[in-house]
Amino acid sequence: MLTQNLGYPRIGSQRQLKKANEQYWAGKITLEELKDVARQIKEENWKTQLDAGIDLIPCNDFSYYDQVLDTSLLLGVIPERYSPVLSQVKANNEIDLYFAMARGYQKDGLDITAMEMTKWLDTNYHYIVPEFKANQEFRLYTNNIFNEFESAQKLLGSKAKPVLVGPVSYLLLGKEKEKGFERADLIKKLVPLYIEIINRLKQQGAEWIQLDEPCLVLDLSKKEKEAFEYAYSEIAKQVSGIKILVATYFDALLDNTELAVNLPVNALHVDLVRTPEQLDEVLALIPTGLQLSVGVIDGRNVWKNDYEKSLNLINKALSKLGSNNVIIAPSCSLLHSPIDLAFETALDPEIMNWMAFAKQKLTEISELKQIIDGNAVLLSVNKKAIESRRLSGKVHKQAVKDRVAAITPGDATRKSAFPVRQQLHHERFKLPAFPTTTIGSFPQTDDIRQLRAKYKKGELTTEQYDKAIEQATIDTIRWQEEIGLDVLVHGEFERNDMVEYFGEQLDGFLFTKNGWVQSYGSRCVKPPVIYGDVSRPADMTVRWSTFAAAQTNRPMKGMLTGPVTILQWSFVRDDQPREQTTKQIALGIRDEVVALEKAGIGIIQIDEAAIREGLPLRKAKRPQYLNWAVGSFRIAASGVEDKTQIHTHMCYSEFNDIIEHIAAMDADVITIETSRSQMELLQAFAHFEYPNEIGPGVYDIHSPRVPGTEEMAALLAKAADLLPARNLWVNPDCGLKTRKWPETKAALINMVKAAQQAREHI
Numbered sequence: 170m171l172t173q174n175l176g177y178p179r180i181g182s183q184r185q186l187k188k189a190n191e192q193y194w195a196g197k198i199t200l201e202e203l204k205d206v207a208r209q210i211k212e213e214n215w216k217t218q219l220d221a222g223i224d225l226i227p228c229n230d231f232s233y234y235d236q237v238l239d240t241s242l243l244l245g246v247i248p249e250r251y252s253p254v255l256s257q258v259k260a261n262n263e264i265d266l267y268f269a270m271a272r273g274y275q276k277d278g279l280d281i282t283a284m285e286m287t288k289w290l291d292t293n294y295h296y297i298v299p300e301f302k303a304n305q306e307f308r309l310y311t312n313n314i315f316n317e318f319e320s321a322q323k324l325l326g327s328k329a330k331p332v333l334v335g336p337v338s339y340l341l342l343g344k345e346k347e348k349g350f351e352r353a354d355l356i357k358k359l360v361p362l363y364i365e366i367i368n369r370l371k372q373q374g375a376e377w378i379q380l381d382e383p384c385l386v387l388d389l390s391k392k393e394k395e396a397f398e399y400a401y402s403e404i405a406k407q408v409s410g411i412k413i414l415v416a417t418y419f420d421a422l423l424d425n426t427e428l429a430v431n432l433p434v435n436a437l438h439v440d441l442v443r444t445p446e447q448l449d450e451v452l453a454l455i456p457t458g459l460q461l462s463v464g465v466i467d468g469r470n471v472w473k474n475d476y477e478k479s480l481n482l483i484n485k486a487l488s489k490l491g492s493n494n495v496i497i498a499p500s501c502s503l504l505h506s507p508i509d510l511a512f513e514t515a516l517d518p519e520i521m522n523w524m525a526f527a528k529q530k531l532t533e534i535s536e537l538k539q540i541i542d543g544n545a546v547l548l549s550v551n552k553k554a555i556e557s558r559r560l561s562g563k564v565h566k567q568a569v570k571d572r573v574a575a576i577t578p579g580d581a582t583r584k585s586a587f588p589v590r591q592q593l594h595h596e597r598f599k600l601p602a603f604p605t606t607t608i609g610s611f612p613q614t615d616d617i618r619q620l621r622a623k624y625k626k627g628e629l630t631t632e633q634y635d636k637a638i639e640q641a642t643i644d645t646i647r648w649q650e651e652i653g654l655d656v657l658v659h660g661e662f663e664r665n666d667m668v669e670y671f672g673e674q675l676d677g678f679l680f681t682k683n684g685w686v687q688s689y690g691s692r693c694v695k696p697p698v699i700y701g702d703v704s705r706p707a708d709m710t711v712r713w714s715t716f717a718a719a720q721t722n723r724p725m726k727g728m729l730t731g732p733v734t735i736l737q738w739s740f741v742r743d744d745q746p747r748e749q750t751t752k753q754i755a756l757g758i759r760d761e762v763v764a765l766e767k768a769g770i771g772i773i774q775i776d777e778a779a780i781r782e783g784l785p786l787r788k789a790k791r792p793q794y795l796n797w798a799v800g801s802f803r804i805a806a807s808g809v810e811d812k813t814q815i816h817t818h819m820c821y822s823e824f825n826d827i828i829e830h831i832a833a834m835d836a837d838v839i840t841i842e843t844s845r846s847q848m849e850l851l852q853a854f855a856h857f858e859y860p861n862e863i864g865p866g867v868y869d870i871h872s873p874r875v876p877g878t879e880e881m882a883a884l885l886a887k888a889a890d891l892l893p894a895r896n897l898w899v900n901p902d903c904g905l906k907t908r909k910w911p912e913t914k915a916a917l918i919n920m921v922k923a924a925q926q927a928r929e930h931i
């Protein structure tokens with residue numbers, strides 16, 4: 170029986186690649202120096218996997234920025250707008266072209282936009298979206314994959330397994346950039362190049378190649394299914410002497426099972442962490458001779474594997490297929506895991522014993538094999554750790570479980586229907602038509618960041634720190650009054666991050682020192698870890714909200730992060746359904762909402778930036794998710810009296826397919842991102858006759874550009890054509906923390922003027 174890995178984190182155990190990339194972009198190191206860093210990371214990764222005893226070790230999984238962009242370069246899928254870059258950057262041209270595609274190019278009189286970036290299936294990793302045109306050609310553009318295989322081979326011999334995004338997923342995850350064709354039809358032109366690449370790797374001595382085809386777990390059209398059949402039967406016809414592994418992950422194959430197991434390849438990888446139940450379906454249909462790679466180690470979370478559970482799955486596969494036909498593997502690439510638990514020096518040792526990062530997961534893979542080969546000690550050690558977590562008082566709080574179990578539909582429903590509440594809000598707040606507000610954060614300047622850093626290091630006392638934050642808050646409130654905003658915010662200067670800030674104050678969360686995961690390019694995130702039942706031991710935001718409210722006569726919004734967003738941006742428990750964890754968080758937020766109301770805060774915003782990204786990949790699974798996600802928001806929002814106005818905020822712009830669920834959240838006011846789509850997405854709300862109040866963002870906060878009054882007034886007029894004017898609010902697309910003060914001030918002054926103009930026209 171073989172073991173394998175599908176991919177390893179490439180940012181480096183100390184985020185060396187992030188730092189080197191950023192230095193290279195800033196012109197502070199040479200290309201050779203950057204390449205050196207990359208070489209070291211790759212070699213360290215390969216050695217780590219070799220030492221762990223993995224049989225098939227990925228290569229070409231390294232990337233300076235993104236593996237899909239690597240594939241675009243490999244296949245010569247380079248949008249025309251980058252041609253001028255090539256003539257400008259002679260010396261290093263390939264990598265500079267590559268970075269230009271990833272990040273855009275503004276130099277030497279050129280101003281070329283970056284390629285679009287989007288989430289890699291349901292992960293928080295972002296890839297660079299391939300751009301296709303109708304007459305798209307494919308040609309071998311770089312030799313990177315061959316060079317990479319050569320260096321891996323030197324170190325790993327026949328264990329080196331090149332990894333490449335498969336041809337069908339590569340097309341499906343891209344985008345048509347002109348009308349008149351479907352990208353799936355490009356498969357006929359693309360496959361010959363894949364065949365050439367695979368044959369060349371074979372000549373170099375590769376025994377295996379891994380083709381990642383995550384799209385096999387999506388809802389596929391007939392044409393897309395045929396593309397899979399066509400691609401792999403052509404490859405089978407023209408390639409021999411190298412074994413092909415097709416890797417799927419993040420969901421079950423479901424109705425694509427028959428298609429997947431009948432592809433003429435040597436091995437199929439399935440994710441049995443996300444969907445262990447698919448093993449039976451796969452085993453029922455698998456033809457003789459196809460090897461099955463069983464993904465039993467969770468590549469997307471931080472928990473120690475439960476060997477007993479995994480062994481059940483492996484043994485089931487073994488008894489049907491025999492040991493020559495089963496490969497033990499992680500569920501997906503370990504790219505999505507933090508790198509090494511050994512760097513965590515401050516974790517509670519009891520909890521640390523329940524955890525595994527990428528390096529530890531490699532050990533788990535080989536231990537599972539050793540256990541099957543007869544090592545009983547490893548199994549009993551693992552059992553002890555799993556037991557200790559299962560029974561620990563640090564994880565289980567009966568009071569929290571009881572409270573979730575006792576939630577009633579009434580807890581998730583406001584006392585009166587929206588029209589009654591709206592009337593009360595009108596009488597209470599007496600806001601003008603087109604009330605103006607902002608989404609919460611104001612610029613997090615270097616001064617503010619330094620303040621927090623100094624406080625953390627102990628260079629400032631709590632009093633000094635609080636005084637400085639108070640001053641920033643007061644200044645921001647004065648300024649908001651001055652320019653005439655109607656509903657004020659405190660600016661969120663006391664917050665490092667909208668999830669971390671709450672995680673730090675809720676029980677059941679822990680924070681790692683070095684648990685970084687690549688988000689995109691050189692950007693890494695360090696998600697909190699939810700390890701136990703979540704509860705709220707004390708007020709979290711009341712102190713700052715009441716301080717802020719006391720500085721002004723205008724309404725001051727209280728600012729909270731919603732339960733789904735907190736869940737979505739954390740590593741979550743795998744010992745209970747996500748729904749349970751979310752409801753626990755929801756109760757904590759609910760208590761905070763009620764505490765704010767008691768403290769006199771009349772308007773409370775619960776941000777749910779991540780509801781959409783939690784959507785299951787398969788359409789059939791979405792309603793169930795949306796029910797509990799929306800339900801959790803409602804639990805958080807419904808503890809208050811009718812007179813309290815609940816806002817929510819969502820910074821994305823696709824609502825078409827989920828509009829009824831957004832409406833079911835029943836927020837009194839929702840603010841959304843619309844400026845870049847020119848209010849187009851409001852159509853979904855108009856069509857649905859969305860009944861509650863809504864603030865479609867009138868300017869894009871992602872860029873320093875200052876929009877003019879006329880421009881925003883025109884957007885408002887457009888919005889008023891689509892929705893009742895009395896329901897409209899005026900606000901930016903999102904929080905302002907990434908902006909600088911000068912552009913923020915200029916833009917908001919114009920925004921307030923635009924609202925005044927709109928008022929004159931109704």
Ligand code: GLN
Nearest residue numbers: 608609610776778820904
């Ligand atoms: N209240 C948050 C802020 O303004 C919302 C951020 C977000 O939605 N991403 O920063």
Ligand code: ZN
Nearest residue numbers: 819820903904
């Ligand atoms: Zn936002």
